[in-house]
Amino acid sequence: MNVMPMLIRRELWEHRALWVVPLVIAGLIVVAAMFPHASMQIDSADVATPQKYMALFALFHSAMTVPQLLLLSVLLPYYLLDCLFAERKDRSILFWKALPVSDAQTVLSKLLVALAIVPLGVFVLTLFTDVAASGILAVRFHGSPLVRAFLRWDTQAWLHTQGIILVALVVVLLWYAPIAAYLMLVSAWAKRSAFLWAAMPPLVGMLIEKIAFGTTYLARFLGYRLRIADILGFNHAAAGRAAAAGEHASGMLERMRPWEAFANIDLWLGLVMVAALVWLTIRIRRHQDDG
Amino acid sequence: MTQIIKARALGKSYRGVRALDAVSFDVEAGRIVGLIGPNGAGKTTALKAILGLTPFEGELVVMGKNPYTERDSLMREVCFIADVAVMPRWLRVHQALDFVAAVQPRFDRSRAEGFLRKTDIKSFSRVRELSKGMVTQLHLALILAIDARLLVLDEPTLGLDLLFRRQFYDTLVNDYFDKERTILVTTHQVEEIENLLTDVIFIQRGRIALSTSVEDLGTRYVQLTASAEQARLARQLQPFHEREVFGRVVQLFEGRAPQELQKFGDIRTPSIADLFVAKMQGEAA
Secondary structure (H helix, E strand, C coil), X not given: CCHHHHHHHHHHHHCCHHHHHHHHHHHHXXXXXXXXXXXXXXXXXXXXXXXXXXXHHHHHHHHHHHHHHHHHHHHHHHHHHHHCCHHHHCCCHHHHHCCCCCHHHHHHHHHHHHHHHHHHHHHHHHHXXXXXXXXXXXXXXXXXXXXXHHHCCCHHHHHHHHHHHHHHHXXXXXXXXXXXXXXXXHHHHCCCCHHHHXXXXXXXXXXXXXXXXXXXXHHHXXXXXXXXXXXXXXXXXXXXHHHHCCCCCCCCHHHCCHHXXXXXXXXXXXXXXXXXXXHHHHHHHHHCCCC | CCEEEEEEEEEEXXXXXXXXXXXXXXXXXXXXXXXXXXXXXXXXXXXXXXXXXXXXXXEEEXXXXXXXXXHHHHCCCEEEECCHHHCCCCCEHHHHHHHHHHHCCCECHHHHHHHHHCCCCCCCCEHHXXXXXXXXXXXXXHHHCECCCEEEEECCCCCCCHHHHHHHHHHHHHHHCCCCCEEEEECCCHHHHCCCCCEEEEEECCEEEEEEEHHHHHXXXXXXXXXXXXXXXXXXXXXXXXXXXXXXXXXXXXXXXXXXXXXXXXXECCCHHHHHHXXXXXXXX
């Protein structure tokens, strides 16, 4: 009996966009690598120092992978708002609930799909995309300065770059997990228009706070929760100094310290919030039929 | 006899309206029970409580379990078919088989595939590509392949044509039902399942109007068809329902011996449909 793997497969059957769209984008990136206009000019000064080389290397490889990960910020909220809403809309909840699967298993499988299976799956896909696309480019531009600069295979630098992206991805997922759990709760609860119901409480809350107290604490709190640059340890000051020193602004990835987020108590408080929201979602789903 | 369902003072309100009010009944193993009532009588509410889909007041035990708090383990031994709309439209036939096989330990996949081979349903079809009748066949194929002890059917043949309806109940009785299993069914088309039922529960405005076995029905109720004059005389024996058909009067009696009545005209055991109409009109009057 493999209930959880089957529940996850069921999600991927129903919400095909979760894997079809990333696959299409990956395909496009690989195809694009076959027909590039070789307009990228590499100045040998750009890769003169190991830092500059590393920055450019990381920039190139993250350009192959990060767009696919950014796509998740559209796919996953849409999925989360739909995942417990659709089954009530088409009444299929009666079919699913007539099978020996608990509400907790159902809810957790959906959260797992949104916060682990799909993002980590897409991350693995980006690794293949990157290897394929940069491999194609390396062959096509064999012998050019481009290849000498950073298209040659550098396992250590590659692992370093992808490692930072992976840690950043995990941090982003954990940081946004309360928002994911909130969207899922709305999906389980909203009678119609889950999108509207998801947006309403924060908007109304901010409006009431502004009118009643003239303050903007809620807005600032939400802004803090939504802004990811700080939590990834992206050092604005260092970036500013680098820019002032006339350095390339390309070392963004190099200036990220995503692992520092694990020392941030707010990340863990957010996960406590996730547990509470998930518990509530399970309660709501247990209560629900097609009515 | 093993008790499958025990309901005592079962109650449920929707926004102040009593959908179920102090309903008590028992269902024993090996019976086919018809839960019959007009629209909005509380049939579906009662089924949902039994299936653990809705919280309830009072006591309800289904195979020794509280359905609301133990739905997932209960569903290993209970199957449910609502009307045809509930199979997800995006699901493919082979995915449905894969899914049920993974989550339902009592599911016999080859049996389900055997049923499907007798139909025109293709393994790669999505539910939305199937006709209403085929969706019901698919659902039935899944359910009949589960070795469940209780099968709950809520208007299972709604919107199907006569051929599919007949086939549905034939399959149910021939391939599924045996002395170990119990079927609880609600339907508007009483005539269609009349011959299958071993027990009937009439429900009206959230209350039980009648709960009896079909065997007892014959000893409790008599239907008299007589001329107008004879009917006038028979009226002293207090029929609880009366109607006129082609100039003859049809009267229904409860607790009267056939011998008492046969001198007035033709007597027989009323059909469940006739009894249902009489009970509902009588209660409403």
